[in-house]
Amino acid sequence: MDTKISAHSLQTKKIGFLGGGNMAQAMIAALIKSQCLHPNQIFVSNRTPGKLLKLTENFGITAVTTNEALVEQSDLIIIGVKPQDFPLAVEPIANSISEHQIILSMAAGIKINQLQRMIPRTRQIVRILPNTPVKIQQGVTGYFLKKELSYLKSLIEHFLKPLGAVISVDDEDLLAPLSVGCSAGVGFVLELMQYWQEWFEEHDFSSQQSKEMTIKTFLGAAQLAQQATAATELSELQNRVVSKKGITAAGLNSMRELEIERLLRYSFEKAALRDKEIAQEQS
Ligand SMILES: NC(=O)c1ccc[n+]([C@@H]2O[C@H](COP(=O)([O-])OP(=O)(O)OC[C@H]3O[C@@H](n4cnc5c(N)ncnc54)[C@H](OP(=O)(O)O)[C@@H]3O)[C@@H](O)[C@H]2O)c1
Missing domain, CATH: 3.40.50.720 (NAD(P)-binding Rossmann-like Domain)
Structure with a gap:
C-alpha cells in the first residue's frame, strides 16, 4: 500500500x-x-x-x-x-x-x-x-x-x-446529520427563499425584484455571518438588527410563538429517518 x-x-x-x-x-x-x-x-x-x-x-x-x-x-x-x-x-x-x-x-x-x-x-x-x-x-x-x-x-x-x-x-454516523443539514439543507433553504419571494410578490413587487431581494437578503445575512469574527455567535449578529418593540422583534416573537424551530427540527428528523431507510435498503 x-x-x-x-x-x-x-x-x-x-x-x-x-x-x-x-x-x-x-x-x-x-x-x-x-x-x-x-x-x-x-x-x-x-x-x-x-x-x-x-x-x-x-x-x-x-x-x-x-x-x-x-x-x-x-x-x-x-x-x-x-x-x-x-x-x-x-x-x-x-x-x-x-x-x-x-x-x-x-x-x-x-x-x-x-x-x-x-x-x-x-x-x-x-x-x-x-x-x-x-x-x-x-x-x-x-x-x-x-x-x-x-x-x-x-x-x-x-x-x-x-x-x-x-x-x-x-464518527461515520455524523455524515447523516451533515447530509441532512448541508445537502438536503440546500433544498430546505431554497424552500424558505420561495416563501420570501412570494411574500414580496403578494406586496406588488415584480417577480424579478422579489427574487433579487430574496437572494440578496439570504446572501447578505450569510456573508455578514461569514465576515464576522470567528468568536461572534449568530445570535449576537441577530441581536444587532433587533430593536426592542421594532419590526424585527415583532416578526421574531411570532416565529418563536409559532415554534418555527420545532417545525424545522421535525423536518430535519424526517430527512434523517429517510437517510437511515436508504442505508437499510442497501444492506
Ligand atoms: N444531489 C446532492 O445534493 C447530493 C449530495 C450528497 C450526495 N449525493 C449523492 O451523489 C450521488 C449522485 O447524485 P446526483 O444528484 O448527481 O444524481 P444523478 O444526477 O442522477 O447522477 C447519477 C448518474 O449516475 C449515472 N449512472 C447510473 N447508473 C450507472 C452505471 N451503472 N454506470 C455508470 N453511470 C451510471 C446516471 O446515468 P444516467 O444519465 O443514465 O441517469 C447519472 O448520470 C448519489 O449517490 C447521491 O446520494 C448527492
Missing part, C-alpha cells in the same frame, strides 16, 4: 468519475476552475451517453464508454451513482478494482462496511458527501475514512478543498 501519498501527488493521478450526473458535474466544474486538476487527468463514464458528450464539450475531459475501462485507467475513482443504482453499477467492476486504487463514494446512506463488502479488493475507501454549491466552490463536503487510512487525509483534503468547506468526521 502506498503510504507516501501527498497532496502534491494528486497532480500525477488519473481521476475517474463513475457516473457523470449532477454532483459529478458540479465537482468537475469546480476542480477544473480551481486548477486543482487538469482536464486531461479526468475520465468519466455514464450509463447513458448524452451527458458524456456535454461533459467533453464543456470541460475537455475524456469520456469513457464503459465502467470497466474507467476502472482500468483511474487511480482514484469517484462513484457518483444514486444509492439505488449502486449495486448494479459496482458489482460488475468490483473485482477489477485493485488495492492501489482509491475509491470515493458519494452515495448517501451507504456505509463504509457495506462499501467494503461490495468492493473487497481495496481497503482505500472513503465516503464523501458534497452538496450542490460545490459547483461554485461554495459547497460543504463531509468525508469519513477509517483510522488506518489517515495517510490519505492530505490527498483527500487537497482534492475537496477547491469545492468549499471540508468537514472531516471521525
Whole structure:
C-alpha cells in the first residue's frame, strides 16, 4: 500500500468519475476552475451517453464508454451513482478494482462496511458527501475514512478543498446529520427563499425584484455571518438588527410563538429517518 501519498501527488493521478450526473458535474466544474486538476487527468463514464458528450464539450475531459475501462485507467475513482443504482453499477467492476486504487463514494446512506463488502479488493475507501454549491466552490463536503487510512487525509483534503468547506468526521454516523443539514439543507433553504419571494410578490413587487431581494437578503445575512469574527455567535449578529418593540422583534416573537424551530427540527428528523431507510435498503 502506498503510504507516501501527498497532496502534491494528486497532480500525477488519473481521476475517474463513475457516473457523470449532477454532483459529478458540479465537482468537475469546480476542480477544473480551481486548477486543482487538469482536464486531461479526468475520465468519466455514464450509463447513458448524452451527458458524456456535454461533459467533453464543456470541460475537455475524456469520456469513457464503459465502467470497466474507467476502472482500468483511474487511480482514484469517484462513484457518483444514486444509492439505488449502486449495486448494479459496482458489482460488475468490483473485482477489477485493485488495492492501489482509491475509491470515493458519494452515495448517501451507504456505509463504509457495506462499501467494503461490495468492493473487497481495496481497503482505500472513503465516503464523501458534497452538496450542490460545490459547483461554485461554495459547497460543504463531509468525508469519513477509517483510522488506518489517515495517510490519505492530505490527498483527500487537497482534492475537496477547491469545492468549499471540508468537514472531516471521525464518527461515520455524523455524515447523516451533515447530509441532512448541508445537502438536503440546500433544498430546505431554497424552500424558505420561495416563501420570501412570494411574500414580496403578494406586496406588488415584480417577480424579478422579489427574487433579487430574496437572494440578496439570504446572501447578505450569510456573508455578514461569514465576515464576522470567528468568536461572534449568530445570535449576537441577530441581536444587532433587533430593536426592542421594532419590526424585527415583532416578526421574531411570532416565529418563536409559532415554534418555527420545532417545525424545522421535525423536518430535519424526517430527512434523517429517510437517510437511515436508504442505508437499510442497501444492506
Ligand atoms: N444531489 C446532492 O445534493 C447530493 C449530495 C450528497 C450526495 N449525493 C449523492 O451523489 C450521488 C449522485 O447524485 P446526483 O444528484 O448527481 O444524481 P444523478 O444526477 O442522477 O447522477 C447519477 C448518474 O449516475 C449515472 N449512472 C447510473 N447508473 C450507472 C452505471 N451503472 N454506470 C455508470 N453511470 C451510471 C446516471 O446515468 P444516467 O444519465 O443514465 O441517469 C447519472 O448520470 C448519489 O449517490 C447521491 O446520494 C448527492
